[in-house]
Structure formats: C-alpha cells, structure tokens
Amino acid sequence: MQTIDTLINARWVIPVEPDGLTLDHHSIAVHGGKIVEVLPTKDVAKKYHATETVDLKTHAVIPGLVNAHTHAAMSLFRGLADDLPLMDWLNNHIWPAEAKWVSPDFVRDGTELAIAEMLKSGTTCFSDMYFFPDVTARACHDAGMRACIGLIMIDFPSAWAQNADEYLHKGLKLHDELRNSELISTAFAPHAPYTVSDAPFEKIRMYADELDIPIHMHVHETAHEVDASVKQHGMRPLARLAKLGLLSPRLIAVHMTQLLPEEIKLLAQDNVSVVHCPESNLKLASGFCPVHALVKAGVNVALGTDGAASNNSLDMLEEMHIAALLAKGASGEATAVPAYTALRMATLNGAKALGIDNRTGSLAAGKAADIAAIDLSVISSQPVYEPVSQIVYATTRNQVSDVWVNGKHLLADYRLTGMDEAALRDKAIEWHDKIKAG
Ligand SMILES: [Zn+2]
Numbered sequence: 021m022q023t024i025d026t027l028i029n030a031r032w033v034i035p036v037e038p039d040g041l042t043l044d045h046h047s048i049a050v051h052g053g054k055i056v057e058v059l060p061t062k063d064v065a066k067k068y069h070a071t072e073t074v075d076l077k078t079h080a081v082i083p084g085l086v087n088a089h090t091h092a093a094m095s096l097f098r099g100l101a102d103d104l105p106l107m108d109w110l111n112n113h114i115w116p117a118e119a120k121w122v123s124p125d126f127v128r129d130g131t132e133l134a135i136a137e138m139l140k141s142g143t144t145c146f147s148d149m150y151f152f153p154d155v156t157a158r159a160c161h162d163a164g165m166r167a168c169i170g171l172i173m174i175d176f177p178s179a180w181a182q183n184a185d186e187y188l189h190k191g192l193k194l195h196d197e198l199r200n201s202e203l204i205s206t207a208f209a210p211h212a213p214y215t216v217s218d219a220p221f222e223k224i225r226m227y228a229d230e231l232d233i234p235i236h237m238h239v240h241e242t243a244h245e246v247d248a249s250v251k252q253h254g255m256r257p258l259a260r261l262a263k264l265g266l267l268s269p270r271l272i273a274v275h276m277t278q279l280l281p282e283e284i285k286l287l288a289q290d291n292v293s294v295v296h297c298p299e300s301n302l303k304l305a306s307g308f309c310p311v312h313a314l315v316k317a318g319v320n321v322a323l324g325t326d327g328a329a330s331n332n333s334l335d336m337l338e339e340m341h342i343a344a345l346l347a348k349g350a351s352g353e354a355t356a357v358p359a360y361t362a363l364r365m366a367t368l369n370g371a372k373a374l375g376i377d378n379r380t381g382s383l384a385a386g387k388a389a390d391i392a393a394i395d396l397s398v399i400s401s402q403p404v405y406e407p408v409s410q411i412v413y414a415t416t417r418n419q420v421s422d423v424w425v426n427g428k429h430l431l432a433d434y435r436l437t438g439m440d441e442a443a444l445r446d447k448a449i450e451w452h453d454k455i456k457a458g
Contacts, residue, residue: 021066021067021068021069022056022067022068022069023068023069023070023071024049024050024051024056024068024069024070024071025050025051025052025070025071025072025427026049026050026051026070026071026072026073026074026389026424026427026429027047027048027049027050027064027068027070027072027073027074028047028048028050028074028076028081028391028393028424029047029061029064029073029074029075029076029077030045030046030047030048030061030076030079030080030081030393031044031045031076031077031078031079031080031396032044032046032079032080032081032396032407033046033047033048033058033080033081033383034080034081034082034083034363034383034407034408034411035058035083035382035383035384036082036083036363036364036367036368036381036382036383037368037381037382037383037384039360039364040360042080042406042407042408043058043060045060045061045062046058046059046060046061047059047060047061047064048081048383048389048391049064049067049068049070050389050391050424050427051427052427053202053388053389053426053427053428054386054387054388054389054427055383055384055385055386055387055388055389056068056385057385058383058384058385072429074422074429076393076395076421076422078395078396078397079393079394079395079396079397079421079422080393080394080396080407080408080410080411081383081391081392081393081394082142082363082367082383082391082392082393082394082411083144083367083368083380083381083382083383083390083391083392084142084143084144084145084166084367084380084390084391084392084423084424084425085141085142085143085144085145085336085337085366085367085370085392086143086144086145086146086147086322086336086366086367086368086369086370086371086374086380086381087138087143087145087146087147087323087324087325087334087336087339087370088146088147088272088274088295088322088323088324088369088370088373088374089147089149089236089272089274089295089297089322089324089325089326090134090146090147090148090149090324090325090326090327090328090334091148091149091150091326091327091329092130092131092134092135092138092146092148092150092156092327092334093122093126093127093129093130093131093134093150093151093152093156094114094130094150094327094328094329095130095131095133095134095137095327095328095334095448096121096126096129096130096133096448096451096452096455097114097117097130097327097328097329097455098328098329098332099329099332100113100114100117100329100455101113101114101117101329102303102332104304105242105304105305106241106242106244106304106306107242107244109304109330114329117455118151118178119178121451121454121455122151122152122178122179122180123152123179124152124155126451127150127151127152127155127156127159128155128158128159129447129448129451130451131148131155131156131159131160132159132163132439132444132447133444133447133448134146134328134334135159135160135163135165135439136436136439136441136444137328137333137334137335138165138334138336139163139165139423139425139430139431139436139439140417140420140423140431140434140436141333141334141335141336141337141417141420142336142337142392142394142417142420142423143334143336143392144165144166144380144390144391144392144423144424144425145165145166145167145168145370145371145374145376145380145390145425146165146166146167146168146334147167147168147170147207147236147272147295147324147370147373147374148167148168148169148170148209149170149172149209149211149236150170150172151172151178151179151180152179152180153169153170153171153172153180153191153194153206153209154190154194154197156169157169157194157198157204160203160204161201161203161204163430163438163439164203164425164426164428164430164438165203165425165430166203166204166380166388166390166425166426167203167204167205168204168205168206168207168234168236168374168376169194169198169204169205169206169207170206170207170208170209170236171187171190171191171192171194171195171206171207171208171209172187172191172209172211173187173188173191173208173209173210173211173216173220173224174187174210174211174215174216175215175216175217175220176215184217184219184220184223187220188220188223188224188227191206191208192227194206195231195233202388202426203425203426205233205374205375205376206233207233207234207235207236207272207374207375208224208227208228208233208234208235208236209235209236209237210224210235210237211237211238212237212238212239212241212245212257213237213239213245213249213257213260213261214245214248214249214257218264221261221264221266222264224266225264225265225266228270229270233270233375234270234271234272234373234374234375235266235270235271235272236272236274237271237272237273237274238274238275239257239258239261239273239274239275239276240256240257240258240273240275240276240277240278240279241274241275241277241301241306242277242278242304242306242307243277243278243307245257245278246278256283258273258283258286262286267286267287267290267292268290268291268292269290269291269292269293270375271290271292271293272292272293272294272295272322272373272374273287273292273293273294273295274294274295274297274324274326275295275296275297275300275301275306275309276294276296276309276310276314277301277306277307277308277309278307279309279310279313279314281313284310284313284314284317284319285317287314287317287319288314288317288318288319291320292319293319293320293321293322293369293372293373294309294314294319294320294321294322295321295322295323295324295370295373296309296311296321296322296323296324296343296365297323297324297325297326297331297339298323298339298342298343298346299325299326299331299333299338299339299342300325300326300327300330300331302342302346303330303331303332304330308346308350310350310351311343311346311347311350311351311356311357312347312350312351312353312356312357313351315356315357315361320369320372320373321365321369322365322366322369322370322372322373323336323339323340323343323362323365323366323369323370324339324370325339335417336366337394337411337415337416337417337420338416338417339366340362340363340365340366340411340412341362341412341413343357343362343365343366344357344358344359344361344362344412344413359406359408359409359411359412359413360408362412363408363411363412367381367382368381368382369381388425388426388427389424389425389426389427390424390425390426391422391423391424392420392422392423393420393421393422393423394411394415394419394420394421395419395421396410396411396415396419398419400414400416401414401415401419420434421433421434
C-alpha cells in the first residue's frame with residue numbers, strides 16, 4: 021500500500037495521450053505535485069491510501085487547458101474598444117490606453133483577474149506577452165499558476181523599457197531569475213514583425229539558441245500586415261523571419277491568417293508551432309487561419325484566446341468549440357478538426373509549442389498534476405454518448421468544478437481556494453472607474 025496526497029476518482033478520464041482514448045471509471049493518483057498513475061477505480065483500494073480523495077462521479081477529467089497566447093493583464097481593458105479592425109483598434113484605442121495606464125499595479129491586478137478567470141474555466145497554463153513580465157511572473161507564482169512568461173520586445177518605448185537594449189537586458193535578467201522555477205518558464209516575445217526591426221531580431225535569435233527558449237510572436241495576423249511588409253521590406257513577414265534565421269521549432273507563430281501553400285510546407289519542414297486564436301481573428305475580422313491544411317501538413321497547432329480586449333473572454337472551452345466549427349466552415353470539410361483534435365490543440369499541442377510537453381499537457385505518469393474536471397451531469401450536456409464531443413460542442417465553463425495545478429487544488433467544487441473573488445471584482449471596478457474618467 022502506497023500513501024499518496026490525492027486520489028481523483030472520475031466517471032471519465034481523458035488522458036489526451038494516447039490520442040483518442042476515453043477511460044471509463046478511472047482514477048488519478050497524485051503525489052508530490054505529480055501524476056503517479058492513471059488506473060481503473062476498482063483497482064485503487066488495494067494499491068493506494070490517499071490523504072485526500074475527490075469523487076467526481078459525473079465528471080470528465082482532462083489535462084488542464086493550455087492557453088498558448090494571451091495578454092493576461094489586458095483583462096482590465098475588456099470591452100474598452102470593440103467592433104473595430106486591428107490597426108484602428110491598436111493605434112487609436114489600445115496603444116494610447118496602454119501608454120496612459122500600464123504600470124506594475126495595472127499588470128498585477130489585471131493578471132490576477134485573468135488567472136482567476138482562467139482557473140475557473142479549466143486553464144492551468146498560459147503563455148503571456150506583456151509589459152512588466154516580472155510582475156506577471158510574480159502573480160503566477162503567488163497564485164500557483166503555470167505560465168510561460170514572454171520577454172517582451174517592441175520598437176517603441178513603454179513604461180517597462182525605453183529601447184531594444186533595455187527590453188533585452190530586462191528580459192534576460194528575468195529569465196535568469198526564473199530559470200529554476202517549476203511553474204514558470206520564459207520565451208522571448210517580440211511583438212510582431214511590423215513592430216520589431218532586424219537588429220533586435222538577430223539578438224533574440226542568438227540568445228534563444230543559447231538559452232534554449234521559444235520565441236513567441238504575432239505573425240501574419242492580417243492581410244494588411246503582409247502587404248505593408250512587402251512594401252517596406254520587399255518580402256512577406258514569414259520570408260523576412262526565414263531570412264533572419266527565425267524559422268525553427270523554437271518559433272511560436274501566433275494567428276497566421278495569411279498563408280500560401282508553400283508557406284505551410286515551410287512551417288511543417290521547420291517544425292514551427294502555430295497558435296490559432298479563432299475568436300480574436302473573428303472579432304477583429306483578421307482572416308481565417310487554415311488550420312485544417314496546417315494539421316494535414318503535420319504542423320503543431322495550439323490554441324490561444326489572445327487578450328481579453330480582443331476576444332473578450334479567456335475561455336479555452338469556448339475557443340475549442342469555435343476552432344472546431346471554424347475549421348469546418350473555412351475548409352468546407354465537416355471532418356476538419358474533430359473533437360479529439362480540438363482537445364489536443366488546447367492541451368498537449370500548447371505544451372509542445374511552449375517546450376514544456378515533458379511537464380504538462382496530458383495525463384501521464386511522471387507529468388505534473390495539471391488537471392481540470394468538468395461536470396457533464398447538467399441538462400445541457402445530456403445524454404453523454406461521447407464525453408470529448410460533449411466537452412467541445414456542448415459544455416460551458418460554468419461546468420468546470422475542480423482544477424489542480426502542480427497537484428494543488430486551486431479550484432475546489434467551483435471555488436477558488438487561493439484567491440479572493442470579491443476583492444478581485446472590487447479592484448476591476450476601481451480600474452474601470454479610473455480608466456473611464458480618463
Ligand atoms: Zn495577441
């Protein structure tokens with residue numbers, strides 16, 4: 021008999037690895053923050069004695085969702101400027117608001133609000149790109165949230181840094197501080213090809229190779245971006261990145277709504293990961309990422325919500341739903357992105373893009389206990405023929421009952437165990453009042 025910290029008994033366990041598998045009446049043994057074993061519930065009593073047992077009799081248990089692209093602190097700008105195209109939205113609304121309001125306090129409060137929202141919707145890890153990444157990292161550490169913190173780089177000055185050298189220096193210092201963290205990893209996060217010049221890109225490529233970390237960037241978000249690059253550089257952004265030596269398994273290319281067939285081949289050949297953000301692309305009318313063609317070509321496609329100012333939620337269940345539907349509509353093939361593929365994109369593929377699939381992204385022995393439980397007993401999820409199909413097509417985040425990150429029970433029976441929801445709400449209202457008053 022082995023004594024363990026936690027035993028989770030579930031109606032269904034969907035490990036994601038191996039692909040397409042749903043286990044009936046299975047349990048997950050967790051100890052020291054890690055998954056010890058996934059086994060039939062009937063075999064548990066003779067093997068394990070658990071300090072805490074959680075019975076989830078009507079629930080499907082999945083790997084915690086990985087939000088592979090967001091700007092967490094922007095949750096405080098949710099609904100500030102809607103129904104606008106990307107460049108108008110950025111130039112005339114978001115960038116001026118950021119210039120005025122972004123500070124360590126803003127990032128702290130916005131990130132905490134985002135973490136609470138993500139935990140309550142089954143997300144256990146997010147990949148962030150924003151100013152004051154040190155503050156974001158601290159908020160994740162304090163909340164027990166897993167994250168890949170983007171070391172932001174952008175050609176214009178901000179409250180975080182004045183020029184490329186300062187962005188890089190501060191990023192490298194933060195990477196160094198976080199290098200032994202179990203929960204938090206880092207990636208370079210140059211904003212986009214149209215906001216970062218060649219010289220900082222060259223430095224980022226060199227340091228990313230040396231430190232062995234990913235490069236997380238918006239690429240080919242709109243047709244306008246591609247046209248402007250052809251005018252300015254004589255080539256499409258992806259070609260420019262290729263020339264700079266940036267196409268590699270390290271690159272996490274976010275959006276990719278404009279892709280030629282030969283570019284898809286190139287992404288597959290260089291093992292670039294793509295992060296699809298369907299709701300943000302739809303809302304800003306940015307275009308359609310050819311997900312079906314990318315998956316068929318063998319490209320690792322993950323999912324992200326983007327920031328709450330362009331979505332407007334950080335809800336990965338909804339993102340899976342939209343991604344599965346949009347791939348069918350955009351490709352004209354109803355078989356595009358079936359439910360299991362959507363779930364894999366939202367879990368293991370995200371972890372792979374971030375270079376942490378050895379730690380998280382599936383329910384496998386030895387991986388961190390990053391787990392989400394979804395109650396399928398509600399009327400709107402009945403009857404259950406196929407739990408994964410139900411999760412992707414007929415489930416809302418209000419059905420997420422329990423979440424563990426690194427073995428810590430951060431959402432227990434719908435309640436956040438380490439965060440004060442009323443206080444988070446009060447702070448959001450305070451920021452709203454300040455921002456609205458100008
Ligand atoms: Zn973004």
